Amino acid sequence: MGIDLIAGGRRVGHNVRKAPVSQDVYLKLLVKLYSFLARRAESKFAGVIAKRLCMSRLNKAPISLSRLARYMKGKDGKIAVIVGAVTNDARLLEVPALTVCALRFTADARARIAKAGGECITFDQLALRSPKGSNTVLLRGAKNARESVRHFGHRTTVNNPHTHDSVKPYVRSKGRKFEKARGRRKSNGFKV
Secondary structure, eight states: OOOOTTTTOSOOSOOOOSSOSSOOHHHHHHHHHHHHHHHHSOOHHHHHHHHHHTSOGGGSOOEEHHHHHHHTTTOTTOEEEEEEEEEOOTTOOOOOOOEEEEEEEOHHHHHHHHHTTOEEEOHHHHHHHOTTOTTEEEEOOOGGGSGGGGGOOOOOOSSOTTTTTTOOOOOSOOSTTSSOSTBBOTTSSOBO
């Protein structure tokens, strides 16, 4: 058995999408625009934006206003660029004046940014203002902040008994009767 080189050989590494799977026409136009800028203006920034626009929804994680404010501290006059959504954070009491470019803003986040004297812009407006990404700060939301990630982990082995520590079980309910016996108590078999 050899490798079928005509069929593409051995697939090494991960695939990078060349186009978004989404049927959103505006997203497709943005990909066209930023891949053009990356090619003709030789802009690395535009290339990164084009690549991120094509990513799956899971890889375009949202970012909250509080995290945005924290990352933009001491970066006055710069535009925060997020290929994803910007969400509100009720715990943040004072919103600084920010210029933010994102794919989407929640209604509350948009209202709070505008009220603080900031500005919410789209990616086509950013292409006119800063085609090569000058005076911008490229940010991303936390990808592993999803609740489902807490359940991910490996089975424990004799060699490594700690691979399952702090892995959240899929339990119907949290109570005395639910998964509190063998494997969850030292006095009952073992404890993970």
